[in-house]
Amino acid sequence: MDRRPPALELRGVSKQYGPVTALSSVDLRLERHEVLGLIGENGAGKSTLISVINGTVSPSEGQLLAGGNIVSPGSPADAARAGIATVFQEQGLVASLPVFENILLGREAGFSRGGVLSRKAMARFAADVLNELGIAIDPFAITGSLAFGERQLVEIAKAFALGRIYPVEPVILLDEPTSALSDAETQILFNSIRRWRGKASIILVSHRLSDVFAVCDRVAALKDGTVNGTWPVSEVTADTLHEAIVGRPRSAGYYKESEQREDFGEIVLEVRDLVVPGQIEGVSLTVRAGEILGVAGVLGSGKTALGHAITGAVAGKGEIAVDGRRLRPGSRAAALAADVGSVPAERNSAGVIGMHSVEWNLTLPSLKSFRRGRWPVLSAKKQAGVTDDWIRRLRVRTPNRAIQIRNLSGGNAQKVVFAKWLARGIRLFVLDDPGRGLDVGAKEEIYALLRKLAREGVAIVLISDNLPEIIGLSNRILTLRAGKISAELAAPAHDKPAETAVVTHMV
Numbered sequence: 268m269d270r271r272p273p274a275l276e277l278r279g280v281s282k283q284y285g286p287v288t289a290l291s292s293v294d295l296r297l298e299r300h301e302v303l304g305l306i307g308e309n310g311a312g313k314s315t316l317i318s319v320i321n322g323t324v325s326p327s328e329g330q331l332l333a334g335g336n337i338v339s340p341g342s343p344a345d346a347a348r349a350g351i352a353t354v355f356q357e358q359g360l361v362a363s364l365p366v367f368e369n370i371l372l373g374r375e376a377g378f379s380r381g382g383v384l385s386r387k388a389m390a391r392f393a394a395d396v397l398n399e400l401g402i403a404i405d406p407f408a409i410t411g412s413l414a415f416g417e418r419q420l421v422e423i424a425k426a427f428a429l430g431r432i433y434p435v436e437p438v439i440l441l442d443e444p445t446s447a448l449s450d451a452e453t454q455i456l457f458n459s460i461r462r463w464r465g466k467a468s469i470i471l472v473s474h475r476l477s478d479v480f481a482v483c484d485r486v487a488a489l490k491d492g493t494v495n496g497t498w499p500v501s502e503v504t505a506d507t508l509h510e511a512i513v514g515r516p517r518s519a520g521y522y523k524e525s526e527q528r529e530d531f532g533e534i535v536l537e538v539r540d541l542v543v544p545g546q547i548e549g550v551s552l553t554v555r556a557g558e559i560l561g562v563a564g565v566l567g568s569g570k571t572a573l574g575h576a577i578t579g580a581v582a583g584k585g586e587i588a589v590d591g592r593r594l595r596p597g598s599r600a601a602a603l604a605a606d607v608g609s610v611p612a613e614r615n616s617a618g619v620i621g622m623h624s625v626e627w628n629l630t631l632p633s634l635k636s637f638r639r640g641r642w643p644v645l646s647a648k649k650q651a652g653v654t655d656d657w658i659r660r661l662r663v664r665t666p667n668r669a670i671q672i673r674n675l676s677g678g679n680a681q682k683v684v685f686a687k688w689l690a691r692g693i694r695l696f697v698l699d700d701p702g703r704g705l706d707v708g709a710k711e712e713i714y715a716l717l718r719k720l721a722r723e724g725v726a727i728v729l730i731s732d733n734l735p736e737i738i739g740l741s742n743r744i745l746t747l748r749a750g751k752i753s754a755e756l757a758a759p760a761h762d763k764p765a766e767t768a769v770v771t772h773m774v
């Protein structure tokens with residue numbers, strides 16, 4: 268029997284942020300070579316727990332032991348020496364640097380010979396790590412030029428690289444790595460995790476129960492900052508975990524098919540012969556008031572670029588019209604003037620501004636409506652009222668409306684991205700992977716809201732990697748392949764297409 272101490276042990280760990288209790292007396296063990304899933308609602312304390320372990324946050328109380336030794340609290344350097352490496356929920360790569368420098372950022376010291384940094388040795392090392400993980404990314408590519416999912420893979424390579432630098436068995440902490448990955452990229456990650464079994468101990472935070480069942484040995488649920496239960500994965504069901512996260516059983520009709528409209532109003536969005544060089548090669552489509560159009564496709568199919576073009580984030584050739592009025596290509600202002608709302612895939616960079624308050628972020632698109640009469644004086648009281656109303660309706664977990672949004676948990680910040688459009692009133696809603704980072708309960712609330720918007724006559728374009736979500740929510744599904752529409756499938760509530768029927772047209 269292995270008598271060596273567990274890879275990690277947390278004893279009575281608590282963390283207070285002013286009045287907010289993020290963690291409360293957490294006792295948790297990560298056994299050696301174990302893959303432990305960590306699940307829980309938005310704001311349950313998962314990221315805080317990860318940050319306590321990697322030393323970026325000091326606990327208010329309690330102790331952390333790695334391999335039986337006490338790790339000094341709040342010391343990232345001590346944690347790194349103990350082999351602890353993290354893939355953060357928000358990406359922390361330097362966009363202007365090549366991939367290999369990001370992988371070895373802060374670890375360059377090991378690559379200097381006689382005081383001279385060997386970039387060649389660094390690049391070779393990084394190439395080896397990428398190779399070992401099966402990640403086909405050029406180590407010399409400039410990080411900022413990579414797609415979002417590819418950058419996430421670089422983050423992962425960076426964490427695994429640490430395990431080769433320090434002469435200790437690595438403890439790898441992955442905070443929602445799969446929420447930014449496509450299905451294919453998720454498989455690359457899972458294969459890496461399987462390959463590292465027996466060489467590393469891993470904690471994987473995820474809102475996808477399928478991730479837990481795919482690679483974890485054991486799973487722990489957090490609820491309101493405390494451990495709500497742990498189970499061996501082989502002995503637990505999805506329903507049990509769902510209930511441990513949300514506190515109530517999973518309801519039937521997750522996607523509210525019974526509330527799906529089958530009759531639509533006038534054409535709201537018309538796209539004709541859209542071309543975005545290298546990404547979209549001639550796409551035409553229409554969406555009517557009250558209709559949910561799903562757009563499916565693999566990475567590189569052009570689906571994210573389609574959303575960008577419609578919302579004015581990139582300029583395409585061809586025609587995009589909302590309510591019969593042509594939008595100026597590449598103009599976010601024009602899209603906003605036409606009442607186009609968007610939840611972009613790059614949520615942290617394009618969805619919210621972290622330094623600003625919840626209220627500022629939530630009311631930004633609707634500032635005009637807070638004018639007092641003809642005067643450009645904002646009605647602060649009204650603005651505050653609207654903010655509080657949406658915080659309540661979407662159950663955004665925040666102490667108040669004035670707090671900087673970067674202090675909110677990832678999923679709660681995302682709810683604010685939704686709320687800012689709902690508060691404003693929109694004609695067309697373009698969503699790229701709207702369920703990303705939301706816990707299973709919050710997802711259900713968002714789906715219900717999309718149904719309600721459709722009933723009110725909003726046209727919705729739903730771009731997603733999540734096939735059950737696309738099939739469940741959409742009236743009609745377009746599949747994209749290499750920048751072109753490869754198929755159009757009807758998806759009425761009583762006759763939803765099978766996943767395989769959609770996938771066939773994606774690959």
Ligand SMILES: Nc1ncnc2c1ncn2[C@@H]1O[C@H](COP(=O)(O)OP(=O)(O)OP(=O)(O)O)[C@@H](O)[C@H]1O
Binds near residue numbers: 287289308313665
């Ligand atoms: N720096 C901070 N200042 C104030 N409150 C904070 C800070 N960081 C986290 N919190 C609060 O602590 C609680 C736990 O947040 P945490 O980010 O750990 O949640 P989470 O489980 O990771 O959620 P998600 O699934 O949304 O990522 C939340 O209520 C959050 O608002």
Ligand SMILES: [Mg+2]
Binds near residue numbers: 677
């Ligand atoms: Mg988190």
